Amino acid sequence: MEYRRLGKTEVYLPVIGFGTWEIGGRFTPDYSVDRQAIEMIRLAINMGITFIDTAEVYGGGHTEEIVGDAIREFDREKLFIATKVWISNLRYQDVLKAMEGSLKRLNLDYVDLYQVHWPNPGIPLRDTMRAMERLFLDGKTRYIGVSNFNVRDLEEAMSYLSHTEIVSNQVLYNIIDKGIEEYVLPFCRKNNITVIAYRPLSKGQIAQEPYKSRLEKIGKKYGKTAVQVAINWVLRHDNVVAIPRTMNPKHLEEILGSIGWIMSEEDYEEVSRLV
Numbered sequence: 001m002e003y004r005r006l007g008k009t010e011v012y013l014p015v016i017g018f019g020t021w022e023i024g025g026r027f028t029p030d031y032s033v034d035r036q037a038i039e040m041i042r043l044a045i046n047m048g049i050t051f052i053d054t055a056e057v058y059g060g061g062h063t064e065e066i067v068g069d070a071i072r073e074f075d076r077e078k079l080f081i082a083t084k085v086w087i088s089n090l091r092y093q094d095v096l097k098a099m100e101g102s103l104k105r106l107n108l109d110y111v112d113l114y115q116v117h118w119p120n121p122g123i124p125l126r127d128t129m130r131a132m133e134r135l136f137l138d139g140k141t142r143y144i145g146v147s148n149f150n151v152r153d154l155e156e157a158m159s160y161l162s163h164t165e166i167v168s169n170q171v172l173y174n175i176i177d178k179g180i181e182e183y184v185l186p187f188c189r190k191n192n193i194t195v196i197a198y199r200p201l202s203k204g205q206i207a208q209e210p211y212k213s214r215l216e217k218i219g220k221k222y223g224k225t226a227v228q229v230a231i232n233w234v235l236r237h238d239n240v241v242a243i244p245r246t247m248n249p250k251h252l253e254e255i256l257g258s259i260g261w262i263m264s265e266e267d268y269e270e271v272s273r274l275v
């Protein structure tokens with residue numbers, strides 16, 4: 001595993017985390033794959049993916065329960081557990097309550113990273129960030145992050161904190177969706193905010209045509225697959241980590257082959273021009 005510094009903290013995050021969207025249901029619980037999901041998360045942790053990303057909204061809360069079950073047998077301090085507060089729970093008291101729910105489902109005393117899932121223009125961000133800071137001060141979360149925030153949202157959120165800083169922004173980033181490159185990525189880099197790239201495989205599209213053969217052509221020189229080229233490309237900037245999701249052990253192994261090698265500048269540029 002490779003590690004990257006989280007924000008300005010002393011924590012080093014695995015560059016590959018484990019995404020959990022749709023594991024245990026979409027917006028309502030699906031109990032049908034619990035056993036498989038728990039085994040998958042345990043396998044990932046044993047392979048060095050000690051960073052798990054989830055959210056209170058995933059599976060209507062059930063995904064957090066699955067994560068809680070999966071991590072029970074591991075040393076808590078070796079794990080980095082990130083969850084998120086949903087867009088409708090961003091009022092001060094609601095954020096505090098949401099955290100209690102997440103901790104209960106995860107069966108934890110604290111999470112490592114608590115993220116505002118999406119900005120909500122209908123709720124003052126000041127209230128949300130005050131609650132996030134309260135949770136930090138109370139030791140319920142070690143760090144505060146956001147998700148889907150543009151530069152203006154980030155600047156505003158940062159202005160409301162006085163005891164801690166925003167360490168991360170979780171955003172859409174893959175070879176097809178490169179929107180963050182113009183403003184968000186440079187802003188985060190300048191301010192030492194880690195970018196957590198979600199949907200790095202564009203929901204698996206990258207392993208299909210027309211992307212697959214184009215990426216494979218580039219990967220051939222390195223003995224790498226399309227998926228490995230695509231994730232390696234996402235991780236090119238040193239303030240980025242990625243959280244792909246898989247329920248397939250073979251795919252997990254393939255994902256891990258995305259790191260430990262460097263694509264040439266020309267190939268990197270070629271991948272950037274593919275889409």
Ligand SMILES: NC(=O)c1ccc[n+]([C@@H]2O[C@H](COP(=O)([O-])OP(=O)(O)OC[C@H]3O[C@@H](n4cnc5c(N)ncnc54)[C@H](OP(=O)(O)O)[C@@H]3O)[C@@H](O)[C@H]2O)c1
Pocket residue numbers: 018019020021022053054117147148170171197198199200201202203204205207227243244245246247248250251252254255
């Ligand atoms: N903050 C937000 O608003 C937000 C939004 C979306 C996602 N996220 C986070 O980001 C994580 C990842 O995003 P995502 O789940 O939307 O999509 P993703 O990771 O880009 O893609 C997941 C899909 O790729 C397939 N896949 C994985 N490895 C593969 C491989 N080696 N070969 C072929 N197919 C492969 C998976 O199928 P198999 O199971 O068959 O491998 C799955 O269908 C989420 O789980 C969630 O934690 C956050």
